Amino acid sequence: MALTDFAAAALRRLDPETAHQLAIRALKMVPLPTPGADDPVLATSFAGLSLSNPVGLAAGLDKNGEALHGLSRLGFGFIECGSVTPRAQPGNPRPRLFRLAEDRAIINRMGFNNAGLEAFAAHLVKRPGGAVVGANLGANKDTEDRAADYVAGLTRLRGLADYVTVNVSSPNTPGLRNLQGRAALDDLLGRLAEVRGGDATPVFLKIAPDLTEAEIGLIVEAALDHGIDALIVSNTTLDRPDRLMSPLRGEAGGLSGAPLKHRAAAALRAAAAASAGRLPLIAVGGVDSGAEAYARIRDGASAVQVYSALIYEGPGLIGRIKRDLAARLRADGFSTVGAAVGTAR
Template sequence: MHDLAARLMHAFDPEDAHGLTIRALKMGLGPRGGGDDPILATDLAGLKLANPVGLAAGFDKNAEVFAPMLAAGFGFVECGTVTPLPQAGNPRPRLFRLTEDRAVINRMGFNNGGLEAFAARLRQARAAGIVGANIGANKDAADRIGDYVTGLKRLWGLASYFTINISSPNTPGLRALQTKAALEELLGRLAEARDGLPAEGRVPMFLKVAPDLEDGEVEAIVETVLAHGLEGIIVSNTTISRPPLTSRFAGETGGLSGAPLMTLSTQMLRRFHTAAAGRLVLIGAGGIASGADAYAKIRAGAHAVQLYSAMVYEGPGLVGRIKADLAERLRADGFSSVAEAVGAA
């Protein structure tokens, strides 16, 4: 029923459909997942997950529906991206379904209600399960790095983990924070801020990177992340590249997600797995639409995975199908846990 409802939403403008979905979830109309197969239980930088399939940032920008999405079967939910001040984002239309390509292009621009409203809702998160906070910078911030520090401090003690989002292509200049000098300053200031906060609120911190990195950047990012005490990296955000596409919206500007991102993001994940050499936790994102995709990410080096765009086409029942298939694949290959399969390829 819920998967049918998701397909019916295609009669609406994509952003309007998303808003209707959030409203329905807040009314309690979301799906309910069953118990998880024990083989899927895993540890993610100290976070105990019932399963390794997470909901990526962007779906629940304002931390409104993390509880219904956990109830739907996700092992963890990442809310945001949230910025210190509310902002409207880029002009509409800014979200496009590429149906023929099973893809999405967005140029949302970090539209969100700001930290204060986000924090008020996140106070309920610990009772619900593993809920992360994806933090970013306001478009017109005079000190963008200061915005990340503000987000960390304001949400300290409220989130199960933090994701530092420097890889969205829809805020001008943001991806420049991935360069070595800028990343050193960003992570250095964040590490200093974290060290000055109460120890009982300390949780894992992940860096979310783009799939469009150049040679040498992967290794530099890994070493910088390690030097500043972050626990892991999410590989990857949307891409500004354009593989062959057939949809009439293929020429829209913004970040491409969905099925065409699977190969590129998995290749980038393998590069990070090699560079990290077991020293960091990696989360695989980008293009996951099946148990086979999730398993490929894990075998490429991911300790957990995240998805979002595929639900546009497959509906919320997708998470249950992925988990069932993943458990079957693990057993078929002789693994007794997710952890055993990480990097097996």
């Protein structure tokens, strides 16, 4: 077992949020070795990003962008930090993070706890060279104009991140998901487009898995109408599948991990059908193996993101996904990731 995986196993013995805090501290302080070069077959480009591999870190682990140097040495093709809100906020009361070990799942109701936009920006100024870093934007819980919060984030982080994600799909800020409706989304994305001007920084939109095919279709069209560069599919779910075994399954919050796999994959296929190649997609939710990453790519994703599976598998999972993905691409005659995108349709 690799040292990082051994450390991850030790952290699973602790309270989940305490373990999370210690993991961030370790990533900031422990000098990790530089990862080896990625297999050339994994190199890919989409939405203005050039990646050495398509396996990224989903938002939520490094909320303040403070552990980017450590994270950049774990082998990710890209790293998304946040969510960040304009003003610092404590989030919801503890406990608010739960491991459903029997289900290889997580429930969280963190509530966008973060140190605020200025602290976040200060960390991005010191980001490691060579790493592709995205910033995930949220809105403060008590704000009266949520669209203005996203505008503030986009404006402040101009030039500091390789891409920016507009997160309108967290279930833990009351009313936030209402921004996924067409009228509210047109207002939000229109205001963001105005602020972007000629800035070439890609802007992505992250959506919920708890949407109908018709709703996903409307979001895709809104994204295209307002120049959004990619869609991230999807966030955590409010659904509680009947097959959940953990006694913690009734906790409020967003469910992620293995039980989200089928719902997230279905949302991806709906987005791929609606976009018909016009909008790059990033798949997240239950991605825990090379086989699953490959399936999402063939279903239409240009890249994937992982998070919850890392808690159970440790950082060694990243290398395993990449090795298996490279082998599967070659076995099926693909010389690039891009050549495999959407081939299952």
